[in-house]
Amino acid sequence: MKTRCLPRILTGAGVLIAVTACSVLRHAAAPLPRPSQGPPGIAHAVLPAKAASYLGDFEPTSPKSYSEVSQFAKAIGRRPNLVLYFSGWSVPFQSRFADEAWANGAIPAIQVDPDTISLADIAAGKYDGYVRSYAAAIRSYGHPVVIGFGHEMNGWWFSWGHRHTSPTVFVAAWRHIVNVFRQQGADNVTWLWTINIIDPRGGILAPGPWWPGSSYVTWVGIDGYYRRPSWTFASLFGPTIKAVRKLTLDPILISETGAAHTAGQPMKIANLFAGVRAYGLLGFVWFDAKKNWDWRLSTPAAFAAFRQGAKTFERPPS
Numbered sequence: 001m002k003t004r005c006l007p008r009i010l011t012g013a014g015v016l017i018a019v020t021a022c023s024v025l026r027h028a029a030a031p032l033p034r035p036s037q038g039p040p041g042i043a044h045a046v047l048p049a050k051a052a053s054y055l056g057d058f059e060p061t062s063p064k065s066y067s068e069v070s071q072f073a074k075a076i077g078r079r080p081n082l083v084l085y086f087s088g089w090s091v092p093f094q095s096r097f098a099d100e101a102w103a104n105g106a107i108p109a110i111q112v113d114p115d116t117i118s119l120a121d122i123a124a125g126k127y128d129g130y131v132r133s134y135a136a137a138i139r140s141y142g143h144p145v146v147i148g149f150g151h152e153m154n155g156w157w158f159s160w161g162h163r164h165t166s167p168t169v170f171v172a173a174w175r176h177i178v179n180v181f182r183q184q185g186a187d188n189v190t191w192l193w194t195i196n197i198i199d200p201r202g203g204i205l206a207p208g209p210w211w212p213g214s215s216y217v218t219w220v221g222i223d224g225y226y227r228r229p230s231w232t233f234a235s236l237f238g239p240t241i242k243a244v245r246k247l248t249l250d251p252i253l254i255s256e257t258g259a260a261h262t263a264g265q266p267m268k269i270a271n272l273f274a275g276v277r278a279y280g281l282l283g284f285v286w287f288d289a290k291k292n293w294d295w296r297l298s299t300p301a302a303f304a305a306f307r308q309g310a311k312t313f314e315r316p317p318s
Contacts, residue, residue, distance in 0.1 A: 045144040045188035047107065049219070049251040052276055053314035054283030056082030056109065058256070060290075063087075063097035066104070072288055073104075075297065077307045082146065084109045084256075084285050089117045090130055093137040102143050109146035109255075109285065111194065113158070114173070119150070119165050123172035131177055135184035144188055148255070149174055151194035152223055154207045167209035174212045194221035194255050197240045206243045214248050219282065221255030225295065226268040228260075233275025241279060254284035258295025265297075266305040273309030283313065 057080040059068035066083075073079040083106045085097065098108040112134075114122065121127060138145050150160040153170055160170060174193070181189055193216075195207040211217075222244070224236050237254065244252060254276065259268035276284055286306075287295045297303055 041139070042185035043139045043142045043188040045142070047144050047146070047190045047218075049282060050314060051280045052283060052312065054082050054253060054285075055080050055310060055313050056084055056253075056255075056283065056285030058084040058285055058287050058289060063094040063108075066097060066100045068288075069101075069106075070104070072297075075303055076310055078310050079105050081106050082109050082283070082285055083107070084111070086111045086113060088112075089114045089127075093134055093141070095137060095141055098141055098143070098145065107144050107146055109148070109192065111148045111151045114150055114160050116159065119160055119169045119173040123169060123176045125176065128180060131180045132184055135181040135186040138181070138189060139184060139186040142188060144190060146190045146192050146219070148192040148194045148221060149177055151221070151255070152196040153210050154198070155196040155204045162203065162205055170210050171212050175216050178212075178216045190218040191216065192219050192221045192253065192255060193217040194223060195240065195244075197222060197224035197237060198243060207240075208243070208247060211247045214250060217248070217250055220244050220248065220250050220252045222252060223256040224254070225257055225287070225293070226259035226263045226272075227293065229262075229264050231263065231268075233271050233278070237275065237279075241281075251282050252279075253282040256287050257284050258287040258293070260293050260295065261298070265299065266301040269302060269305040269309060273312060277312065 055078070057069055057072050059072060061068045062083060062085040069080065069083050083097075083101045085094065085108070087094070087110050089112065093110075094108075101108045117127070122131075138147075150158070150170060150173070152158060153161045153165075153167075155161050156163045159165065178191060193210075193212065195210070196204050198204055198206055200206075222237060222240050224240070226236060241252065254272075257272060259265045259272070272284060276282075286297075288297060290296055297306060
């Protein structure tokens with residue numbers, strides 16, 4: 001399984017736009033749901049979309065082990081309610097990890113990446129056997145699952161992204177996968193369309209050409225990291241949020257983020273929590289790992305800032 005393999009290129013220029021929580025939320029707030037009863041062979045589960053209610057974690061040992069997620073939870077004083085892992089194409093759904101996440105009050109969030117696979121072949125149905133089996137496993141799991149596919153496609157560093165695969169082919173593959181899941185009765189999926197923050201100078205484009213349409217997307221994910229002391233939530237994420245709002249009012253999750261120690265990690269953590277609330281976003285997933293940059297929480301001040309910020313988020317059910 002591959003997690004991260006190439007560095008981010010981030011932008012420090014941006015503008016603040018006002019987006020209220022009510023303008024981005026499509027679902028009523030509710031506790032994390034147990035799946036409702038439906039026709040045989042169909043799993044229904046819809047996640048609530050309340051602002052500042054999702055506090056997520058990625059650990060490099062996921063999904064092999066849940067132990068580092070538990071350690072992270074202990075360190076920040078609360079359990080994450082989203083746990084992220086990355087999955088290569090043809091890898092089965094990790095049901096054991098998902099069961100442990102659910103037992104700990106968390107929703108599994110999976111970025112399925114089509115490494116070395118032709119997206120045109122996916123769109124043409126050549127991998128439908130794998131897609132159907134994955135959908136069946138998700139349906140059997142029964143609880144809510146967040147799934148992304150081909151994340152950060154508006155950047156250039158992955159084979160499914162800009163300069164390597166056309167946006168038209170990406171959209172066709174995305175829609176085909178969603179349609180197969182629906183045909184298999186896996187209606188417990190929250191589809192997370194995940195982009196990188198925009199940086200035209202670095203070849204990271206506005207995401208419009210890759211947009212599959214709101215009927216194929218539940219939430220929008222944005223990946224971006226604080227690398228410099230001068231960067232703020234508004235400068236880092238503001239331009240990309242503005243671009244997304246030209247496409248959709250779907251709820252937005254900061255689907256990967258972190259702050260470098262050299263950027264002033266405690267201050268950036270406070271800025272992250274404040275920015276999510278100010279923009280009315282769902283929450284964020286902290287990338288608690290060392291990949292090219294060290295994003296891990298390690299100092300007492302960083303842990304204190306995280307614990308303080310977590311108090312302002314809705315607490316997941318126990």
